[in-house]
Amino acid sequence: MNSYTRRSNHLPKILSTRTVAKSGIFQIEAVDLCFSNGEKRTFERSVCRSLRSVMAIPLLDKDTVLLIREYSVGTDRYELALPKGVMELGENPLEAANREMQEEVGYGAKRLTCLKEVTAIPGYLSGSMYCVLAEELYPSTLIGDEPEPMEVVPYSLKELSQLVMLNEVTEARTIAALYLARDYLAGQLIPRL
Amino acid sequence: MNSYTRRSNHLPKILSTRTVAKSGIFQIEAVDLCFSNGEKRTFERSVCRSLRSVMAIPLLDKDTVLLIREYSVGTDRYELALPKGVMELGENPLEAANREMQEEVGYGAKRLTCLKEVTAIPGYLSGSMYCVLAEELYPSTLIGDEPEPMEVVPYSLKELSQLVMLNEVTEARTIAALYLARDYLAGQLIPRL
Numbered sequence: 001m002n003s004y005t006r007r008s009n010h011l012p013k014i015l016s017t018r019t020v021a022k023s024g025i026f027q028i029e030a031v032d033l034c035f036s037n038g039e040k041r042t043f044e045r046s047v048c049r050s051l052r053s054v055m056a057i058p059l060l061d062k063d064t065v066l067l068i069r070e071y072s073v074g075t076d077r078y079e080l081a082l083p084k085g086v087m088e089l090g091e092n093p094l095e096a097a098n099r100e101m102q103e104e105v106g107y108g109a110k111r112l113t114c115l116k117e118v119t120a121i122p123g124y125l126s127g128s129m130y131c132v133l134a135e136e137l138y139p140s141t142l143i144g145d146e147p148e149p150m151e152v153v154p155y156s157l158k159e160l161s162q163l164v165m166l167n168e169v170t171e172a173r174t175i176a177a178l179y180l181a182r183d184y185l186a187g188q189l190i191p192r193l
Numbered sequence: 194m195n196s197y198t199r200r201s202n203h204l205p206k207i208l209s210t211r212t213v214a215k216s217g218i219f220q221i222e223a224v225d226l227c228f229s230n231g232e233k234r235t236f237e238r239s240v241c242r243s244l245r246s247v248m249a250i251p252l253l254d255k256d257t258v259l260l261i262r263e264y265s266v267g268t269d270r271y272e273l274a275l276p277k278g279v280m281e282l283g284e285n286p287l288e289a290a291n292r293e294m295q296e297e298v299g300y301g302a303k304r305l306t307c308l309k310e311v312t313a314i315p316g317y318l319s320g321s322m323y324c325v326l327a328e329e330l331y332p333s334t335l336i337g338d339e340p341e342p343m344e345v346v347p348y349s350l351k352e353l354s355q356l357v358m359l360n361e362v363t364e365a366r367t368i369a370a371l372y373l374a375r376d377y378l379a380g381q382l383i384p385r386l
Contacts, residue, residue: 011271012264012340023214023221025237025317030216031266039340043266044218046239048317071205072315073224073236078204079315119363120313122265122272124218124241128363147205147232161381164373165309170321172311175369180357188354 010036020044047126055084055173056097057115057181058105058134063158065178066105069151069168080153080166081174084129085144097132103144105152109134115180115191118173131177133184157182203229213237240319248277248366249290250308250374251298251327256351258371259298262344262361273346273359274367277322278337290325296337298345302327308373308384311366324370326377350375 012033021028026048034040058066065082072079083104087096094112102108113133120129155163160182164175183189205226214221219241227233251259258275265272276297280289287305295301306326313322348356353375357368376382 011269014269021214021216021219021221023223023237026214026219026221026239028214028216028219028221033266033340035264035341037341041340044216045267046219070316071228073226074238074318075312075315075321076204076207077315079312081315116358117363118365118368119268119272120365121318122268122270122274122364123263125267125314128268129365147226147234148228148230161376164369164376165382165384170310170312171315172313172322172366172369175311176357176365176372179369179372183354183357189358192358192360 012036015040045124045126051127052087052093053084053127053129054087054093054096054100054132055082055129055177056101056105056109056132056134057082057177058101058107058109058137059157059181060107060137060154062185063156064154065157065181066107067153067155067174068104069153070104070146071148075170078168079171080168081171082177083150084173093130093132097130097134099142100144101134102140102142104146104150106139106141107134107137108140110136110138113184113191115177115184115189118176120173129173131173131180133181157185205229208233238317238319244320245280245286246277246320246322247280247286247289247293248275248322248324248370249294249298249302249327250275250324250370251294251300251302251330252350252374253300253330253347255378256349257347258350258374259300260346260348260362260367261297262346263297263339264341268363271361272364273361274364275370276343277366286323286325290323290327292335293337294327295333295335297339297343299332299334300327300330301333303329303331306377306384308370308377308382311369313366322366324366324373326374350378
């Protein structure tokens with residue numbers, strides 16, 4: 001039994017949860033916990049509607065990734081990031097990634113590979129995001145719910161170290177997904193999904 | 194003038210913001226926006242207390258990074274991630290990273306380098322996190338507010354492609370910071386901060 005197994009057998013006990021605030025898309029819960037050492041705490045977490053989402057890494061050719069420039073209200077600026085969105089009812093991660101790509105970058109993909117399921121702030125937020133590599137692209141457009149057309153920006157994966165240092169590239173999930181894709185394409189990473 | 198400059202000059206106009214929900218640590222705002230094409234939308238964002246936070250990448254030696262195994266209430270499981278926390282009043286990112294390391298992994302660092310400022314979900318959350326590489330470690334402990342002792346887990350950066358695929362490693366900021374550190378140590382990445 002390794003240390004992870006030991007710890008997992010001693011997850012804190014959730015004594016109670018209650019909704020303490022709610023808006024259109026956010027729901028905040030207070031969670032009363034008792035840790036295995038007897039320590040009690042009340043933590044808050046956000047359990048918003050987007051429990052499961054996807055991010056696509058669209059490869060136009062072996063070395064060219066397609067990013068989008070999109071306004072982000074959280075930071076009140078344009079961010080250069082990978083296309084992403086919430087999974088719709090009945091979709092699997094590959095189908096959702098293929099739909100989001102068609103809505104945001106104007107391509108579908110014949111080959112989709114789920115590389116990894118990641119989280120954003122697991123200490124405060126529920127939910128996760130599947131990172132899906134999209135290859136063998138073909139032009140195809142679906143109408144999404146974006147307030148303005150996405151600006152699609154091609155970038156060379158060979159210059160990833162420069163890309164991730166751009167001021168308009170800040171999203172950790174995008175940075176992580178790009179590195180995972182590069183490692184996967186170099187044969188260094190084996191997806192487990 | 195490149196396309197980024199063009200877009201930045203046409204940021205959506207924020208018509209009004211109002212708090213629509215509030216809890217102990219979360220504050221949810223509704224933001225009325227008018228995009229440059231005249232399209233109007235109301236988006237929600239969370240502007241929680243942790244506007245600025247830090248993540249340390251503690252290097253015990255040239256190849257060994259120290260992670261912590263910590264309970265995350267958002268996902269209700271233990272996550273293997275880099276030490277992190279909110280910056281305290283008057284601290285700069287390097288000082289905050291050095292304090293968090295002493296609280297969570299039991300080391301201080303003589304050499305601290307800010308690699309990049311990242312965001313978690315810029316479309317919904319305000320705030321950002323500085324990724325700080327910590328080298329030349331020395332044993333030093335500060336008492337933090339953790340409910341149970343952190344379990345410190347050393348890992349070889351040479352095996353990063355295996356590390357990031359572990360089921361207990363999901364946090365995108367941790368994955369991004371580890372890759373940034375590897376690129377920086379290989380001389381491929383130039384910090385701009």
